[in-house]
Each structure stands twice: as structure tokens, then as C-alpha cells.
Amino acid sequence: MKLGVEPRVLSRSILLVVPVILTLDMATLIYAAFKGAFPATVSLGSPLAYRNIYIHVPIALSSYLLFALAALGAMLYLWKEDPRGAKLSYTAVVLGVVYAALTLITGSTWAQESWGVAWNWDPKQTAVLFLFLAFLAYFPIRRSISDPERRERVSAAYAAAAFSLVIVSFLANRIVESLHPTGQAIQQFSAEPVTGVLFGLRMLFALGTAISLLAVGYLGLTPPRILGASVAVVGIIAALALASPIVGGEIYRVVDAKLDSSGNIIELVVSDGSGEREVVFDNPIPSPIVPAITIDGRITIVGHLIKLKDEGFEVVPHWSTPLGVALYTLSISALLLRRWNKDDLNSSNANTIS
Amino acid sequence: MKMSTILLSLGIAVVIFAAGLYMVYSSTYSDVSTLATLSSPTRVTVQGSPLMMGVGEATLIINGEPYRARIQGYYGIAEPLSGEGRSYAFFFLTGSDGYSVLALYDAREFTSKYGGSPVFEDTVVVDGVFRPEVTASVQGADLEFTITNIIEVKAILKGCHASYDGEKAVVAG
Numbered sequence: 001m002k003l004g005v006e007p008r009v010l011s012r013s014i015l016l017v018v019p020v021i022l023t024l025d026m027a028t029l030i031y032a033a034f035k036g037a038f039p040a041t042v043s044l045g046s047p048l049a050y051r052n053i054y055i056h057v058p059i060a061l062s063s064y065l066l067f068a069l070a071a072l073g074a075m076l077y078l079w080k081e082d083p084r085g086a087k088l089s090y091t092a093v094v095l096g097v098v099y100a101a102l103t104l105i106t107g108s109t110w111a112q113e114s115w116g117v118a119w120n121w122d123p124k125q126t127a128v129l130f131l132f133l134a135f136l137a138y139f140p141i142r143r144s145i146s147d148p149e150r151r152e153r154v155s156a157a158y159a160a161a162a163f164s165l166v167i168v169s170f171l172a173n174r175i176v177e178s179l180h181p182t183g184q185a186i187q188q189f190s191a192e193p194v195t196g197v198l199f200g201l202r203m204l205f206a207l208g209t210a211i212s213l214l215a216v217g218y219l220g221l222t223p224p225r226i227l228g229a230s231v232a233v234v235g236i237i238a239a240l241a242l243a244s245p246i247v248g249g250e251i252y253r254v255v256d257a258k259l260d261s262s263g264n265i266i267e268l269v270v271s272d273g274s275g276e277r278e279v280v281f282d283n284p285i286p287s288p289i290v291p292a293i294t295i296d297g298r299i300t301i302v303g304h305l306i307k308l309k310d311e312g313f314e315v316v317p318h319w320s321t322p323l324g325v326a327l328y329t330l331s332i333s334a335l336l337l338r339r340w341n342k343d344d345l346n347s348s349n350a351n352t353i354s
Numbered sequence: 355m356k357m358s359t360i361l362l363s364l365g366i367a368v369v370i371f372a373a374g375l376y377m378v379y380s381s382t383y384s385d386v387s388t389l390a391t392l393s394s395p396t397r398v399t400v401q402g403s404p405l406m407m408g409v410g411e412a413t414l415i416i417n418g419e420p421y422r423a424r425i426q427g428y429y430g431i432a433e434p435l436s437g438e439g440r441s442y443a444f445f446f447l448t449g450s451d452g453y454s455v456l457a458l459y460d461a462r463e464f465t466s467k468y469g470g471s472p473v474f475e476d477t478v479v480v481d482g483v484f485r486p487e488v489t490a491s492v493q494g495a496d497l498e499f500t501i502t503n504i505i506e507v508k509a510i511l512k513g514c515h516a517s518y519d520g521e522k523a524v525v526a527g
Binding site for chain 2: 028036038039040041042043045047048050074076077079081114115116117120121123126127130132156157158160161162163164165167168169171172175176177178179181183185186189191192194195220242249253255271272273274276288290291294300301315321328338341
């Protein structure tokens with residue numbers, strides 16, 4: 001692995017690039033959470049809950065990438081006894097486990113709204129849980145071995161073997177009936193420019209963040225604390241701003257609606273879960289959802305969560321989206337603030353790049 | 355020794371992979387047909403194909419109690435003729451061998467979650483209590499079924515596949 005780059009130059013370059021990637025990741029994340037396009041009509045729940053696609057899917061694919069790199073590093077160590085492989089593997093497992101936990105949480109909170117229940121032992125959910133637990137077990141196994149060389153060897157063998165669960169997880173919703181969509185559904189979602197560009201950027205920058213964190217951890221770099229703190233502050237402010245319409249006041253779900261010939265809303269049937277009520281507007285209100293009606297005649301405000309106002313209403317997001325923004329940014333922040341040099345790696349020279 | 359460790363790792367990978375596949379296959383949803391073997395009330399999660407019932411009026415009878423039903427495609431809303439008691443949303447789920455059950459869901463919860471014109475996908479997964487001791491029949495419109503199997507639905511677990519390829523929308527402003 002001769003990179004032909006001075007370690008100091010490489011480290012400095014990475015420390016310069018990481019804030020740029022993080023800024024782009026945060027910017028697209030927040031834009032997607034506030035403004036991202038979503039399916040006009042959905043089978044169940046609030047269509048706005050589908051903005052979680054910009055949060056959950058990039059996190060999930062980042063975890064797959066990190067576990068794949070963990071297996072790659074492990075095989076490098078087992079084959080060449082190169083300590084850099086062991087360090088790459090360990091760092092990627094630490095990050096991958098955090099990303100897998102985020103995948104489970106962001107997926108389950110979204111499922112609560114869009115599948116009707118947060119956890120139902122769906123094959124894909126079960127496979128990701130199994131994957132997460134398998135890599136979580138890496139740490140007690142590792143710590144139970146006191147001999148450094150044996151510890152690295154067993155850890156590497158285990159990380160390489162556990163990678164097979166990434167394949168199982170990837171296949172789960174493709175080989176059996178699952179509520180979880182396949183890659184084909186994601187391709188259909190991102191086929192239009194209004195969703196495709198933003199989704200593509202989210203994937204690019206979220207994967208960029210995962211690789212950046214891996215580089216920081218692998219090289220034992222110390223990003224300025226202000227960077228980690230800034231990510232947390234920006235993320236929390238964005239999540240609170242996104243969640244603010246949800247807090248206070250009664251939230252209703254639109255069960256049905258009537259539009260006038262211009263597509264303006266003249267009447268809503270709303271439900272608070274215990275009963276329905278009709279809300280008639282003296283002055284027709286332009287639909288806050290564009291388009292107001294689909295080509296096949298379905299009214300797009302139906303299913304949305306709203307808050308009634310004096311003369312009108314406001315569409316509010318599902319709580320899973322601000323929660324996802326908060327958890328993702330706080331996790332990135334915590335990983336940036338982590339001091340990798342204090343970890344239990346004994347391949348002390350592994351971060352030397354020649 | 356290097357090779358033996360790599361081979362051991364590959365061996366463990368194969369075992370984990372097989373265990374993972376078994377776990378995935380065993381966690382898939384049971385078909386509605388599997389309910390035919392149950393003889394007592396049981397909590398179940400099953401999948402089946404919804405039956406197109408057409409559009410019209412019908413009478414639903416559950417354990418001798420009549421309901422006035424409005425059928426709207428794949429589902430209907432049934433209100434007790436007596437004017438008292440629960441109203442139900444109902445739909446048929448058919449298994450791979452043609453075995454059908456009648457799924458009953460609290461009408462208020464159904465409409466509050468699904469809105470006025472719910473979309474049914476090719477396969478619907480429901481979580482609920484299978485009650486083989488309850489009998490029901492639907493008569494009227496194009497329908498004449500006698501059903502001896504009921505699922506009291508706790509939740510409809512909707513796949514979201516159909517949502518992705520439709521039109522997209524944004525919030526104005």
C-alpha cells in the first residue's frame with residue numbers, strides 16, 4: 001500500500017476535505033428533510049414520512065459499505081498479516097455498528113407510519129438486526145482475548161465471516177416476500193429529476209461522510225472539536241425547527257377532501273384517531289401539496305398530517321423525520337469527537353503510510 | 355497457519371450465511387392457507403391476496419348479527435343494522451390454494467389510517483386474531499359467500515412498494 005503521499009500532507013488534506021463533505025452532507029440532509037419531494041399518494045400514513053428515504057437509505061448503504069471495508073481489511077490482515085488491514089477492519093466495524101443501529105432506528109420509526117407497525121419481524125428488518133448483533137458481538141469477542149496477535153487474528157477472522165450477513169441482508173427482501181422495497185423501487189423513486197438529483201446527492205455525501213469518518217479513524221486524526229460540535233448544533237437546531245409544528249396543538253390526519261374546479265380545497269374530513277370531523281372553508285384554500293390532484297384523480301392532501309389554523313391549516317411532518325435528522329447528526333458529531341488513538345488497537349504502527 | 359485461519363473464517367462465513375438465510379426464510383409471512391389447520395383463536399400475521407368485490411350494497415352477517423355493507427372495490431364498510439355496536443371495514447384475503455378468510459377491522463381506525471380511498475396492493479399482510487369459531491356471510495350485489503373464518507385485524511402491515519413509482523409531490527412555498 002504505497003500511496004506515495006507524505007503522511008502529514010495526506011492527513012492535512014483529509015482534515016481540509018472532511019469539513020467540506022460534512023457541510024454538503026448536512027446541507028442536503030436538512031434540505032431533504034424540509035423540502036424533499038415525496039410520493040404524491042401512498043398506501044398508508046403520511047406521504048411526508050417518505051422524506052425518510054433521504055435519511056434512512058443512505059445510512060443503510062453506508063453501513064453495508066463500512067462492513068464490506070471491514071471484511072476487506074480483515075482479509076488483508078489474514079492474508080498478508082498487514083497490521084493496516086487489522087486497523088482498517090476495526091475502525092470500519094466501530095463505524096458500521098453505529099450506522100447499522102441508525103439504520104434500524106430510522107427504519108423502524110418510518111415503518112411505524114408507513115407500514116402500520118414499527119417492528120414486525122419483516123425478513124429485511126430481521127436480517128439487519130441479525131447483522132447488527134453479529135457485528136456488535138465483535139467487541140466482547142475482541143476484548144476477551146488478551147494476547148494482541150491472537151486478538152487481531154480472531155477479530156479479523158470474525159469480521160470477515162460476519163460479512164456474509166451483509167449479503168443475507170441485501171438478499172432478504174429479494175428472495176422472500178417482504179414489506180421492505182427492493183432497489184428497483186428506489187430506482188423508480190429516483191427516476192424523476194425532482195427526486196433523483198436530491199437522492200443522488202444524499203447518497204454521494206452520506207457515503208462521503210462515512211468514508212471521511214473511516215479515514216479520520218484509520219489515520220487517528222483529530223478534527224477540530226468545533227467541527228463535531230457544529231454538526232451537533234446544526235443538526236439539533238434543524239431537527240427542532242422541523243419538529244416545531246408537531247409540538248403543541250392537535251394533529252389531525254386528512255381522511256378525505258373536496259376540491260373546487262380550480263383545485264382549491266373547500267372541505268376536509270379529518271380524524272384525530274378517536275373520531276372524524278368535517279372542516280369547511282368559507283374561502284377555498286390553495287392546496288399546500290403540489291400537485292393538488294394526481295393524473296388519475298387522487299387528491300394529494302389525503303393522508304397528510306395537518307394542524308388546523310384560524311383560516312386554513314398547516315401540513316406537518318411525521319415525527320420520524322426530525323428524529324432521524326437529530327440521531328444522524330448527533331452520531332456523526334460523536335464519531336468526529338471520538339479520540340481513536342486511545343482505543344484498544346495494538347497495531348500501533350498501522351497508521352503509518354509509506 | 356495463515357491459510358488455516360482464512361479457511362476457518364470462510365467456514366464460519368458459510369455457517370453464518372446459512373443460518374442467516376434460514377432466519378430470513380423462516381421470518382417470511384405465512385400464507386392465509388395455513389390458517390385452515392387452526393381450530394382455536396390464535397394471534398397470527400398472514401399474507402394473502404385481496405379479493406375484488408365490485409361496488410354496491412350488501413348484507414354482512416357476523417355470528418347471526420346483520421350489518422349493512424357498502425362495498426367499494428377491495429373493501430367494504432359495514433354498519434350494524436341495529437344502529438348500535440361497532441362498524442367494521444372488511445375485506446377478503448385469499449391464500450395460495452384458494453382458501454379465504456374475512457378480515458374485519460375497526461372502521462374508525464381503518465378510515466383514520468387509510469383515508470377515504472385506500473389503495474390495496476397485490477398482497478396484503480395483516481396482524482390480528484384468527485377466530486375460527488366465528489362465522490360470517492356476505493350476501494348482495496355480486497357477492498354470495500359463506501365464510502367460516504374471521505381475522506380480527508389489529509394492524510394492516512402495508513408494503514410500500516406501490517408508493518415509489520407514482521407521481522411525486524412537494525409542499526408549496
